[in-house]
Amino acid sequence: MKVVVAIDSFKGSLSSYDLGEAIEKGIRNIYLEGEVIKVPIADGGEGTVESLVQGTNGEFVVMDVHNPLMKKIKATYGVMGDGTAVIEMAEASGLPLIPKEERDPMKTTTYGTGELIKDAIEKGCRNFIVGIGGSATNDAGVGMLQALGYNFLDENKEKVGKGGEVLSKIRYIDDKNKIKELDQCNFLIACDVDNPFYGERGAAEVYGRQKGATEEMVKLLDKGLRDFSKTIEKTMGIDISNLKGAGAAGGLGGGLVAFLNGKLAPGIDIVLEKVNLEKEMIDADFVITGEGRLDFQTAMGKAPVGVAKVAKKFDIPVIGLAGGVADEAIETHKKGIDSFFSIINYPITLEEAMKPEIARKFVEKNTEEIFRLIKVCEKKFSK
Incomplete structure (x- = not known):
């Protein structure tokens, strides 16, 4: 299992680097020997x-x-x-x-x-x-x-x-x-x-x-x-x-x-070229991307869609993670994000959700559950 993690920061909460670390932990809880490539990204703004x-x-x-x-x-x-x-x-x-x-x-x-x-x-x-x-x-x-x-x-x-x-x-x-x-x-x-x-x-x-x-x-x-x-x-x-x-x-x-x-x-085009994301995606099984909120602006070409665009050159499934997911985020499916998830596990205030320690826990646990499902499907369909 090779997973490339290229996720924008959850602004005011976790940096792209911090998110990569939490996602890797979640993946390794299920795929201990998996290869996780973390590529910090941003779209030209903060981060x-x-x-x-x-x-x-x-x-x-x-x-x-x-x-x-x-x-x-x-x-x-x-x-x-x-x-x-x-x-x-x-x-x-x-x-x-x-x-x-x-x-x-x-x-x-x-x-x-x-x-x-x-x-x-x-x-x-x-x-x-x-x-x-x-x-x-x-x-x-x-x-x-x-x-x-x-x-x-x-x-x-x-x-x-x-x-x-x-x-x-x-x-x-x-x-x-x-x-x-x-x-x-x-x-x-x-x-x-x-x-x-x-x-x-x-x-x-x-x-x-x-x-x-x-x-x-x-x-x-x-x-x-x-x-x-x-x-x-x-x-x-x-x-x-x-x-x-x-x-x-x-x-x-x-x-x-x-x-x-x-x-x-x-x-996003500048950043992805400079960090050589395309090279890192060769032979990847999954790509994880996202940002603090997935909405109509995301679909218009922000960082997650930029990442998805590169992934689709290699026909790699793309999973999106975000703190909040607006109804119009469904438009990102047309731009290459195959499935997306909010990391919020239970009712909580925005202020609480943005606390780094809470956001980090949510990201890790939701990533673990996503890859738990992937492993179940892997076993079932490999029979």
Whole structure:
């Protein structure tokens, strides 16, 4: 029996690595000699650094950066085994870093994300994977670029400040002091949304309110993105206004493409390629995948469906595990997940269910029961 475990984290509860350990225990309770291959995965958001570092025998780097309101915090990025730097912008510029009452995308900045990139460059990294989910910002990456040496000037050729409020003020872009090594760097951007830079489906209109924007702020932020895109096109000859994914992370997707020649790609595709999942699946009997909640979003191409897609190349049965399973999760059957299960064994509050020790127990025991059934069927149909 060979089982490949490639499961996304149960966010706020268990990491991909922890889940792999619990699932392996459950399998070995039934198949003691079974081969269990654990491949930590993520879809470009939370857990991407951990998955790629652990999956390639890399290392973590912890450093001081500025959070979205320019307060000092500790943040972590990773360096993969091949020297590629893996950065989650949410580590330095994410929404959870700001108390709800202080959230204000007119003020918040991606400066800390730029500090992570700068440190990796100084350590010799030239290839980058940047996950851009979960931002607290709407500054189109201006703060990040300021940390990398770019200057943005107003009509009087004075430096602008930070935050989404400065975008409409920018008239000139000065790159004389940018880090020279940037021209040698390659940026692959893990992005799972297709929002344009501005407009009714743009960064401000779709995501601004959850970052603390009032209705008036949303209009101002959208205007800022529109004005900034015109400045970029006029100054650099690059039009990102309707680029799919440019509106991700408050316009950071567009900023990375325009200034750092970034390439946008689905996060799960990037991760699965880097951890070489396809190679690990050769001769597997089963694949186990999943995430905290299986629902309509899963079916639209999140991590479990990405894993299932690879498994189906080898005609391997795929089992999904999740904390919660929505009715619409049935759509994942069409995307390659053959059967799925909730790990919850009895009525329990969400808070209790997310406690790591409880979630770990549930995952192990439910995995054991699944493979107990597999063993029964194996004996019956082998007669």
